[in-house]
Amino acid sequence: MDTVDCIGRNVNRTLETECHICSINIIIDCLWNTDKANAAFVQEHYDALTLGNESFSIELWFKSAGGSVDWYLLHKGSHATNSYEGATGKWFGIQYQKNSKNDRLTWAVDDDVTKTDINVTGATTKYFNNEWVHLVCVRDVEEKQLKMYANGILVASGADKTGDIGTIERMAIGNCNTAYENGFQGLMDELKLYMLDITMAPFADCSTEEDYQSKTKK
Numbered sequence: 001m002d003t004v005d006c007i008g009r010n011v012n013r014t015l016e017t018e019c020h021i022c023s024i025n026i027i028i029d030c031l032w033n034t035d036k037a038n039a040a041f042v043q044e045h046y047d048a049l050t051l052g053n054e055s056f057s058i059e060l061w062f063k064s065a066g067g068s069v070d071w072y073l074l075h076k077g078s079h080a081t082n083s084y085e086g087a088t089g090k091w092f093g094i095q096y097q098k099n100s101k102n103d104r105l106t107w108a109v110d111d112d113v114t115k116t117d118i119n120v121t122g123a124t125t126k127y128f129n130n131e132w133v134h135l136v137c138v139r140d141v142e143e144k145q146l147k148m149y150a151n152g153i154l155v156a157s158g159a160d161k162t163g164d165i166g167t168i169e170r171m172a173i174g175n176c177n178t179a180y181e182n183g184f185q186g187l188m189d190e191l192k193l194y195m196l197d198i199t200m201a202p203f204a205d206c207s208t209e210e211d212y213q214s215k216t217k218k
Contacts, residue, residue: 040175040183045168048195049076051092052166055141057194058094062135064186066128071096071184073135074191076171078178081112088112090167093176094137096123096184107137107148107156111163118146118156126150128186 043049062073077091089112097104103124108117120126127133127150136149139160148156170177173191174184 040180041173042177043171043173045170049171049193050166050168051139051195052164053141054195056139058135058137058192059194060135060191061132061189062184062186063130063132063188064096064128064184065130066096066124067098067185070098070100070182072172072174072176072182073184073188074171074173075176075178077110077165077167077169079110086169087178088167088169090165091169091177092139092165094135095182096128098124105148105150107146109139109146109160109162109165111165114162116146116158116160116162118148118158120148120150120155 058074060073073094073096075091075093075095077093078087078089079091081087081089090110092109093107095106095108097106097119101119102121104119104121105123105127106117106119108115110116127135134149134151136147138145138147138149140147141160144160146156146158146160147154172180174188176182
């Protein structure tokens with residue numbers, strides 16, 4: 001198993017594990033916490049993270065008391081094209097939209113032409129309540145679907161109308177890759193990216209509420 005460094009930007013978090021690539025799955029297993037704003041771990045791009053027209057799944061645990069502003073839990077790519085800076089306008093991300101979209105948890109992909117997002121409203125009460133939450137976000141290219149699972153339950157899904165999101169830009173963990181102004185506040189653990197359909201991924205055995213309850217973090 002090869003090791004890939006996690007590079008810190010304005011690092012106010014404690015990295016307690018290494019980041020690894022497996023031959024089948026991409027696994028970024030970073031355990032950290034923060035008490036300061038606008039921090040991030042920055043993962044430099046490598047080929048397996050291109051994820052252009054491929055199905056992939058993101059799994060993570062997080063614990064947060066919420067806040068008064070929008071945050072990104074994870075973001076790869078850029079929101080606008082800029083050839084000088086190498087920005088493509090392609091991206092994927094998981095966002096807590098406290099103000100801009102009336103308290104939503106959002107999973108989105110964008111190919112710089114068409115953005116697809118799925119959302120759960122009332123996010124603060126449901127997920128940003130200082131309890132551990134198990135989150136899985138899926139892009140299923142064959143079915144042309146985005147899906148979001150929280151605590152073992154499918155909570156959002158929708159038709160994926162977006163095309164190729166492949167980009168060689170960096171991935172920010174706990175922030176937005178562009179301005180680094182939307183820092184996540186809380187705890188995050190076991191962040192993993194899988195180049196797999198959800199039925200093949202290791203979290204498939206945590207797909208029901210009963211299964212989830214037996215695995216809940218303390």
